[in-house]
Every structure is written in C-alpha cells, then in structure tokens.
Amino acid sequence: MARQSADVRREQLVEAAIRVMIRDGVAKATTRAVVGEAGLPLGAFHYCFRSKQELLHSVIERIMLRSLTFAPASPAHGDDPRDIIRSTLHAYWEGIRARPAEHLVTYELTQYALREPGLADVARRQYRHYLQANIDHLEAIAELAGIHWTVEVPVLARYGLNFLDGLTLNWLIDRDDTQALAALDAYADHLAGVAAPGRPGTPA
Known part of the structure; x- marks a missing residue:
C-alpha cells in the first residue's frame, strides 16, 4: 500500500479528533484516542502535529x-x-x-x-x-x-x-x-x- 502523505494523515487526524470530541468530549480526545479513531499508529500524530495545542487549532x-x-x-x-x-x-x-x-x-x-x-x-x-x-x-x-x-x-x-x-x-x-x-x-x-x-x- 502506498505511503500516505503528511497532509493526508493530518486530515485524517483532524476529522478523527472531531469525531472523538463529539462522541466522548474534548477532555477525552487524547493523542491515543485520536490515532485509534483514525486507525493510524501513534507515531503518525507526532509526524503531523508538534503538540495537542496544534491539533486543537486545526480542529477549530x-x-x-x-x-x-x-x-x-x-x-x-x-x-x-x-x-x-x-x-x-x-x-x-x-x-x-x-x-x-x-x-x-x-x-x-x-x-x-x-x-x-x-x-x-x-x-x-x-x-x-x-x-x-x-x-x-x-x-x-x-x-x-x-x-x-x-x-x-x-x-x-x-x-x-x-x-x-x-x-x-x-x-x-x-x-x-x-x-x-x-x-x-x-x-x-x-x-x-x-x-x-x-x-x-x-x-x-
């Protein structure tokens, strides 16, 4: 399977974070919960975002x-x-x-x-x-x-x-x-x- 670009994975993680927040609340949108929802390895988060703060900016x-x-x-x-x-x-x-x-x-x-x-x-x-x-x-x-x-x-x-x-x-x-x-x-x-x-x- 072709390796996904950082932009594609970033998109997946933002949408996954929104789904987790809607379903479970913002406080439970941990890094592990978000990558799990996106079906990506934990390392994908740190490859796409420097911090959870950056992810929250992207969600907004x-x-x-x-x-x-x-x-x-x-x-x-x-x-x-x-x-x-x-x-x-x-x-x-x-x-x-x-x-x-x-x-x-x-x-x-x-x-x-x-x-x-x-x-x-x-x-x-x-x-x-x-x-x-x-x-x-x-x-x-x-x-x-x-x-x-x-x-x-x-x-x-x-x-x-x-x-x-x-x-x-x-x-x-x-x-x-x-x-x-x-x-x-x-x-x-x-x-x-x-x-x-x-x-x-x-x-x-």
Missing part, C-alpha cells in the same frame, strides 16, 4: 471552514440592503443548524482550553478567528449591497460576534428555530440601521 479551523465561511447571498433585482443582510445571515444560520454537534464542541473547546495550563492561546486564537470571520462577512455584505457601515467595522464585528455566539449557544440549548430566526432578523434590522448608501465619503 476545520469547523470554522465548514460552518462560518459562507458566500453572501447574491442580490435579486430590487433587493434593498436589509434583504441582502437578512439573506446572508440566514445562510450563515443554516451552517450552524447543519452541524450542531460540531458547534457544541467549539464551546467545550473554549472552556477546556481556558482551564488547561498552556492552552489558553487556543481559546484566544479561536475567538480571533471568529472576529476576523465577522469582519470579512461585514465587508462582503457592504460590497455586495453597495453600502458602508456607519460604525467602525471592528467594533460592529465584535458586537455581531457577541450576538451570534450567544444566539448559537442559546439555540444549542433550546433548539427553538422560530425564536432564533426572529432574533436573527432583529439583528438584520439593526445592521440595516447602521448602513449608509455608497462608499465612505460618498455624497448622499
């Missing part, structure tokens, strides 16, 4: 790529900025609803990392990722809708991160789709209220 990035990276909805003729904002947020929310178990793992990862000596940077990096994703989304929406934000984008992104993070956790607890979408639409209304036509400095 993988979950983000699947659920937090989404294309803003293409506007239909006559769509106003609020419609574009709303449809984009709904596309984001479908990513959350599609993989609830993975998102539950992300909250557990945050708590685990903050409590484990030497792993606090995992939580900090995790939320830096989230904040940048929110900045990217806001900039993409503005470009698509032909608007600019009247609030500084990093500030608006942090506000949005706090809202969406809380909304996601609340939904993981009660699974109330109706209330979650109502809250999401209220957030869309808020964003529409801090949007102005054109690029910054464009005459009204």
Whole structure:
C-alpha cells in the first residue's frame, strides 16, 4: 500500500479528533484516542502535529471552514440592503443548524482550553478567528449591497460576534428555530440601521 502523505494523515487526524470530541468530549480526545479513531499508529500524530495545542487549532479551523465561511447571498433585482443582510445571515444560520454537534464542541473547546495550563492561546486564537470571520462577512455584505457601515467595522464585528455566539449557544440549548430566526432578523434590522448608501465619503 502506498505511503500516505503528511497532509493526508493530518486530515485524517483532524476529522478523527472531531469525531472523538463529539462522541466522548474534548477532555477525552487524547493523542491515543485520536490515532485509534483514525486507525493510524501513534507515531503518525507526532509526524503531523508538534503538540495537542496544534491539533486543537486545526480542529477549530476545520469547523470554522465548514460552518462560518459562507458566500453572501447574491442580490435579486430590487433587493434593498436589509434583504441582502437578512439573506446572508440566514445562510450563515443554516451552517450552524447543519452541524450542531460540531458547534457544541467549539464551546467545550473554549472552556477546556481556558482551564488547561498552556492552552489558553487556543481559546484566544479561536475567538480571533471568529472576529476576523465577522469582519470579512461585514465587508462582503457592504460590497455586495453597495453600502458602508456607519460604525467602525471592528467594533460592529465584535458586537455581531457577541450576538451570534450567544444566539448559537442559546439555540444549542433550546433548539427553538422560530425564536432564533426572529432574533436573527432583529439583528438584520439593526445592521440595516447602521448602513449608509455608497462608499465612505460618498455624497448622499
């Protein structure tokens, strides 16, 4: 059998780690448990990752790529900025609803990392990722809708991160789709209220 590349084994280990965390919890995702789930020898872990911290970073990035990276909805003729904002947020929310178990793992990862000596940077990096994703989304929406934000984008992104993070956790607890979408639409209304036509400095 052909020898697998480091990239292929790394991929297998990240996916195996996610499966172990979903099934058994983050604390039980030991190196041995992960390689066992992947069907690889123990040495494969140290060949692909320098530490468990590096594996946790990769797990977070993988979950983000699947659920937090989404294309803003293409506007239909006559769509106003609020419609574009709303449809984009709904596309984001479908990513959350599609993989609830993975998102539950992300909250557990945050708590685990903050409590484990030497792993606090995992939580900090995790939320830096989230904040940048929110900045990217806001900039993409503005470009698509032909608007600019009247609030500084990093500030608006942090506000949005706090809202969406809380909304996601609340939904993981009660699974109330109706209330979650109502809250999401209220957030869309808020964003529409801090949007102005054109690029910054464009005459009204």
